[in-house]
Amino acid sequence: MKEKLGLSRDRIAEARELAERICAPVMDFVEAHSSVTVERATLRLAGADDANADGVPVPNLVVDRLRDRLEDGALKWYVNALLRQGGTVESLNRKIAEGLDVSSVPLGDEKAVRARADELVDRGFARIRAARERRDAMRAEWKGRNNDPLLYLIVATGNIHEDVKQAKAAAAQGADVIAVIRTTAQSLLDYVPYGATTEGFGGTYATQENFRIMRAALDGEAERQQRYILLTNYASGLCMPEIAAMGALERLDMMLNDSMYGILFRDINMYRTFVDQKFSRMINAVAGIIINTGEDNYLTTSDAYEKAHTVLASQFLNERFGFAAGLPAGLLGLGHAFELDPTMRNGFLYELAQAQMAREIFPDHPLKYMPPTKFMSGDIFRGLVMDSMFNFVSKATNQGIHLLGMLTEAIHTPFMMDRFIAVDNAKYVMNSIADFHDEVEFRKDGIIVRRARDVLEETIGFMKEIAGVSLFDSIEKGMFADVKRPKDGGKGLDGLVKKGPAYYNPLETRLKNEAGLR
Amino acid sequence: MSNIVRPYGDTLDDGKVQLSFTLPVPDGAKGREAARKLVLSWGFKDCEVVHSNPLADEFSFYIAYGKSEASIDYESVVADEATEAAYLSMDEVNEFIKAKIGRKVVVVGACTGFDAHTVGIDAIMNMKGYNHHFGLERYTELETYNLGAQVPNEKLIEFAQKVNADAILVSQVVTQKEVHVSNMTQFVELLEAKGIRNRFICIAGGPRIGNKLAVELGYDVGFGKGSYADHVATFIVRKLVEKMGN
Numbered sequence: 115m116k117e118k119l120g121l122s123r124d125r126i127a128e129a130r131e132l133a134e135r136i137c138a139p140v141m142d143f144v145e146a147h148s149s150v151t152v153e154r155a156t157l158r159l160a161g162a163d164d165a166n167a168d169g170v171p172v173p174n175l176v177v178d179r180l181r182d183r184l185e186d187g188a189l190k191w192y193v194n195a196l197l198r199q200g201g202t203v204e205s206l207n208r209k210i211a212e213g214l215d216v217s218s219v220p221l222g223d224e225k226a227v228r229a230r231a232d233e234l235v236d237r238g239f240a241r242i243r244a245a246r247e248r249r250d251a252m253r254a255e256w257k258g259r260n261n262d263p264l265l266y267l268i269v270a271t272g273n274i275h276e277d278v279k280q281a282k283a284a285a286a287q288g289a290d291v292i293a294v295i296r297t298t299a300q301s302l303l304d305y306v307p308y309g310a311t312t313e314g315f316g317g318t319y320a321t322q323e324n325f326r327i328m329r330a331a332l333d334g335e336a337e338r339q340q341r342y343i344l345l346t347n348y349a350s351g352l353c354m355p356e357i358a359a360m361g362a363l364e365r366l367d368m369m370l371n372d373s374m375y376g377i378l379f380r381d382i383n384m385y386r387t388f389v390d391q392k393f394s395r396m397i398n399a400v401a402g403i404i405i406n407t408g409e410d411n412y413l414t415t416s417d418a419y420e421k422a423h424t425v426l427a428s429q430f431l432n433e434r435f436g437f438a439a440g441l442p443a444g445l446l447g448l449g450h451a452f453e454l455d456p457t458m459r460n461g462f463l464y465e466l467a468q469a470q471m472a473r474e475i476f477p478d479h480p481l482k483y484m485p486p487t488k489f490m491s492g493d494i495f496r497g498l499v500m501d502s503m504f505n506f507v508s509k510a511t512n513q514g515i516h517l518l519g520m521l522t523e524a525i526h527t528p529f530m531m532d533r534f535i536a537v538d539n540a541k542y543v544m545n546s547i548a549d550f551h552d553e554v555e556f557r558k559d560g561i562i563v564r565r566a567r568d569v570l571e572e573t574i575g576f577m578k579e580i581a582g583v584s585l586f587d588s589i590e591k592g593m594f595a596d597v598k599r600p601k602d603g604g605k606g607l608d609g610l611v612k613k614g615p616a617y618y619n620p621l622e623t624r625l626k627n628e629a630g631l632r
Numbered sequence: 633m634s635n636i637v638r639p640y641g642d643t644l645d646d647g648k649v650q651l652s653f654t655l656p657v658p659d660g661a662k663g664r665e666a667a668r669k670l671v672l673s674w675g676f677k678d679c680e681v682v683h684s685n686p687l688a689d690e691f692s693f694y695i696a697y698g699k700s701e702a703s704i705d706y707e708s709v710v711a712d713e714a715t716e717a718a719y720l721s722m723d724e725v726n727e728f729i730k731a732k733i734g735r736k737v738v739v740v741g742a743c744t745g746f747d748a749h750t751v752g753i754d755a756i757m758n759m760k761g762y763n764h765h766f767g768l769e770r771y772t773e774l775e776t777y778n779l780g781a782q783v784p785n786e787k788l789i790e791f792a793q794k795v796n797a798d799a800i801l802v803s804q805v806v807t808q809k810e811v812h813v814s815n816m817t818q819f820v821e822l823l824e825a826k827g828i829r830n831r832f833i834c835i836a837g838g839p840r841i842g843n844k845l846a847v848e849l850g851y852d853v854g855f856g857k858g859s860y861a862d863h864v865a866t867f868i869v870r871k872l873v874e875k876m877g878n
């Protein structure tokens with residue numbers, strides 16, 4: 115990659131060191147804790163599935179009964195019940211759904227439990243590996259046939275079967291990545307709904323069955339197009355790790371997964387979020403799932419010019435937390451966005467500067483670039499022009515994942531024709547500036563170069579401030595996105611579990627090994 | 633006096649209208665003809681389909697121009713936007729309160745239900761305000777509480793009772809599948825069930841909320857896009873004085 119901004123490598127390295135310093139105490143906290151959803155994700159990867167007549171998922175039925183005994187981990191109780199009951203995992207799931215309480219089954223021989231647990235863990239990992247190999251094979255077969263950057267479209271009808279139609283149409287129009295956005299409020303559910311769903315608001319429930327339905331549909335479309343179509347969902351909210359687990363099993367390719375988004379934008383407790391994000395990221399690492407971080411969101415509540423440094427700081431932190439969970443740079447789709455006020459003089463130059471800066475600081479990361487949203491209005495004609503400018507910057511700075519802007523952003527979730535117009539626009543702009551990136555350099559000490567340098571400097575200053583008070587305190591003080599969250603406030607704190615001396619979770623151990631953390 | 637108007641393209645009364653839409657049929661001559669006939673069936677006298685494109689095997693996109701003879705008497709139209717009324721500035725509101733109410737006016741607001749959008753309610757309530765209009769928090773004669781987003785209706789009402797609010801502000805941004813309608817309705821029903829609807833001035837707001845909808849659902853007023861704290865404050869103090877008079 116050609117460097118055009120002349121950013122100081124030492125200053126970039128300094129920012130990375132600061133990120134390490136900021137994240138270390140958080141990681142210490144994380145190591146000592148589990149949560150109800152970490153336990154449920156563990157059970158899911160070991161085979162727990164199904165739901166009772168009221169729709170309560172089996173992993174919840176197990177963990178709820180063990181609520182005051184979770185310090186040892188939930189898995190041994192599940193495996194113990196399996197041994198005592200005999201039969202398959204599926205038959206145990208059915209019995210639990212019909213009322214069997216695994217916590218009331220007396221614990222038997224520990225060695226036998228451990229041996230059986232290892233088998234279940236092996237089975238889970240074999241499924242994840244198979245999915246990963248399948249993806250690798252398909253991508254190899256159709257190598258070079260995707261757009262660059264990957265064109266990313268969202269579907270959000272609320273009904274998975276309707277989503278399938280929209281997604282196939284989007285792929286046929288040229289999208290490489292389909293994200294099924296989740297329904298309003300799913301992030302606050304402390305369980306993952308079960309089965310195919312047809313009712314959602316502003317999005318569709320993330321369920322394992324919905325994942326499977328969409329995966330099959332996109333594979334069919336990929337075959338037709340001879341081009342791999344990536345599937346994205348949201349490992350965020352109160353069930354981050356479980357959704358990552360489901361995605362690993364059903365071969366999702368990307369997951370929205372931010373270390374702080376839930377805290378800032380969904381008011382989920384910070385301790386809970388940090389614990390959950392680590393576990394979910396280890397799963398993503400092992401499954402080869404690219405994560406998308408959520409820095410773009412900061413700019414919806416803060417000014418995109420004044421707070422550009424909070425985006426870069428968060429990218430450094432997300433990178434650090436990602437590394438700490440075994441995610442390599444190639445799986446870190448760090449987020450940023452084109453959100454400057456369109457009336458700002460030279461706004462386009464600043465956008466170009468910030469996008470190029472992200473590219474140079476994170477050269478091996480498939481950066482995820484987000485379109486204008488905040489300043490989109492009912493004037494769809496102007497909106498289309500703004501999206502064209504965004505398309506220009508994205509291609510001109512070699513972004514990795516390009517979320518297409520919708521001309522109707524301020525009005526409704528996209529219509530089928532809105533997506534078509536977006537793909538058409540992007541293809542036009544990107545084709546006509548295909549080699550712009552290699553062709554054009556920036557004036558030394560010009561507006562663009564200076565802007566990038568200033569943002570980096572401000573970021574370092576900001577990160578020093580955070581390092582001085584701790585990440586927990588800086589969130590409490592509203593240093594990110596102008597949103598303040600008290601340490602013991604927010605949702606989900608009661609689902610946090612302090613690991614006891616006898617905490618047993620062979621799946622976690624295996625995840626750490628495979629993610630290269632030990 | 634009447635003033636009959638029609639859409640204007642490049643000549644008075646040419647009635648030209650631009651349309652774009654999707655049909656669940658394949659692109660092609662038959663699709664274009666279907667699009668044209670459909671536009672005519674909407675009452676247009678003339679229709680030209682100027683562009684079509686496949687969106688998928690079974691879907692196609694159309695851009696069309698229609699010529700409409702329909703008209704409206706402009707003089708007969710009554711606008712239904714709360715922001716249109718002449719409103720007071722921040723200082724004038726404060727003076728108004730001192731002169732006619734004589735105590736602080738208490739305002740509680742939130743974005744309710746599962747809606748997580750705070751920027752709208754913050755634009756109205758927070759100190760900083762929006763687009764050079766200060767928020768309610770800055771009004772010296774108002775006592776304000778912004779509860780943020782994802783606030784259940786029950787909680788909002790409970791809080792309003794606790795601080796003896798004069799006005800409750802409800803923000804709704806997500807409107808897909810009419811969630812806002814059911815959520816806004818539930819809010820009013822809760823108040824009515826407790827027999828306290830009339831204790832509060834109830835104000836709804838959000839980009840897709842019109843005054844008409846809000847009033848239909850039992851609110852005193854609704855504010856849509858382009859509304860600011862001054863509009864809201866003006867409404868509250870005038871309404872309060874009106875209520876005190878009764």
Ligand code: B12
Pocket residue numbers: 270295296297298299315316317379411414415487488489490491522523524525526527528741746747748749750751752753755756762801802803804805806807808835836837838839840855856857858859860864
């Ligand atoms: C920023 C944003 C977000 C941010 C919100 C951050 C935050 N803390 O608020 C984030 C990223 C979190 C977000 C999430 C989602 N969003 Co959003 N979001 C937007 C966006 C880009 C801008 C909204 C905004 O801030 N506008 C600026 C403010 C100032 O304007 P405003 O809200 O209209 O407020 C003004 C007036 O309406 C009025 N007003 C508003 N409230 C009130 C209240 C009172 C009492 C009064 C008097 C006046 C008033 O006064 C304000 C000032 O003039 C819009 C698209 C757009 N450009 O509009 C989508 C949009 C609103 N989001 C949308 C959706 C669907 C979602 C999600 C459901 C997506 C998902 N499935 O996850 C989630 C919400 C989840 C949830 N639980 O609610 C849709 C809504 C579609 C619809 N009509 O139903 C939109 C339109 C985007 C789209 N096209 O899909 N979003």
